[in-house]
Amino acid sequence: MRAVRGEILHFTSDPAVGGTEALRHFADGLLIVREGLVAEAGPADALLAKLPADARVEDRRGRMIVPGFIDTHIHFAQTDIIASPGGQLLEWLERYTWPVEQAFADPAHAATVAEFFCDELLRNGTTSAAVFPTVHRASVDALFEAALRRRMRIISGKVLMDRNCPEFLCEGCEGGYVASKELIERWHGRGRLLYAVTPRFAATSTPQQMRLAGRLFAEHPGVYLQSHLAENRAEVAWIHELYPEARSYLDVYERFGQLGPRSVFAHCVWLDDADRARMAATGAAISFCPTSNLFLGSGLFDLAKADAAGLRVGIGTDVGAGTSFSMLQTLGEAYKVLQLNGQSLSPERAFYLATLGGARSLYLDDRIGSFAPGCEGDFVVLDPAATPLLARRSAACTTLAERLFVLMMLGDDRAVAETWVMGEPAWRRP
Known part of the structure; x- marks a missing residue:
């Protein structure tokens, strides 16, 4: 006791x-x-x-x-590029993200970063997090092993990408499906660990890979699905070019069976009311990432419209485009984002979003957050x-x-x- x-x-x-x-x-x-x-x-x-x-x-x-604070969206593989200047989302990926993620093919490197990352979460009061690793199995193993030793509640899963990325990060969709299935069997439900099917975003996955990601989500009850959605205007326009048959960016994910309870989408800055209503109806959740949205100039999240639609919302630091592991600093920036959007964030609500609100967005409020x-x-x-x-x-x-x-x-x-x-x-x- x-x-x-x-x-x-x-x-x-x-x-x-x-x-x-x-x-x-x-x-x-x-x-x-x-x-x-x-x-x-x-x-x-x-x-x-x-x-x-x-x-x-x-x-x-x-x-x-x-x-304990709950971070609903963060990239452990981007720890070493936090505070890297210049560019908006797509340029930032090309300049910083792809090169640094290449190194995670090395299990020793992945383990070193995972150890630091988990310690940094704890140093900032974060005990649970939904985390993006890389396409490499070694990155998933390293993160889960580090979290398991610390008894943290971590949701993560191998990133899926089979197009529009460097060759050294590109993997055949069948290979990604098989590797993800094996990782689910190895890690999901072990200790406090939970697996998330992780297509990076619709632009870096072919329709076939998106289909297989939806299949993984359906085949394994209790797993999560995490991705990015409507973060940046140029990104939204690109998705429209790649998937012209879809009504919206969100509709791409729905067409491939990726909406539902335990699906978490980061950013969601450029949604319309129909998208918000559909997310709410299916039980999908949003991770509001204020420091990242400001740093990359992506836009201002509309919490009032998310509330009006009845959406589940949590807070994400989104390190490394996010500029701090600290949930306290992230809440401060959330307040400023909403001020710029003509809205207000009470301190009570802010601490709710960082705790029980995050737990509810992850369907874990019976276990964490209070x-x-x-x-x-x-x-x-x-x-x-x-x-x-x-x-x-x-x-x-x-x-x-x-x-x-x-x-x-x-x-x-x-x-x-x-x-x-x-x-x-x-x-x-x-």
Whole structure:
């Protein structure tokens, strides 16, 4: 058993719908985890009395305990090209992404990057993530092996590409299908790992590969499908040229059986109302990637229209076009994106999207994203005095909403004091 005392915050529903009733906040709270799962979370004075006399209580008073952050879209193979300047999406792929991904054919290189990547997630408070590797089996094995040792919940799968990419990343569609099937059998459901069929985006897959990706998704109940959708205007125009028979970019994925519960599409900046309605009807989810969309000049995500359509939405850092592993920094940029779009993001909703909202978009809200009894015991201990400016500004706050807002606007990896996975410390700030 583990018992941790501090200020506790988690969500039971979306604050945009449920208001203050959607959150559970205990200024002096206690989180009890047994055998890796949440047993109870509530006011410390009531729960301390239930503990055995010899129980050890980890005292984190003065700090805020929230569920582990959930990153719904990130590229581990792009770790080493974060902050590479110049160009919009298609140029950036040519200039940076293709060359760096070539190296992941080497298992030793893939393992080195995977180890760093998983540690960096934990250092930033991220305990669960939907991750793109590369076309190489070695990249999938390396990522899952690193995550398995850390007991993280990672969703990933071999990238599928058989056209419009360099020859060294191009693979026959049948070979990609067979390799994906073998990887599903090896990794899906092992520990906390889950497999995702991963066509990179419709431009880099022939119709036959898209068909086989949809087949994999249908053949293996419980697996995921992840891809990119309507990120950049030039990309959207290119998809129209490649698939002129499709009504829209989204329609390409639907034609090949790739929409449904557990399909997650990054970006979705340039959708129309019909696309949003179709995504909602099929249960597909969006990963909102604000730092990447700003960095590549892709456009401004419309959260209000996604909400109006009833869509599931999570937050993605999208490293390496995204500019930070920090979910706190990413939430700050999400606020700015929505400001530019004439919308507002409350701090409560922001933290919901980074936790329970992300879990709901991945159909994992019965396992992660909150401190409901039975959920996996992943949590982050945030330090509101991590930097002199953060400490000064936090001290002047008078409400929970204000303190959350300050954390997401001024906080970064330095505000993460500890990250716990399945009730055990996984990272602590020195």
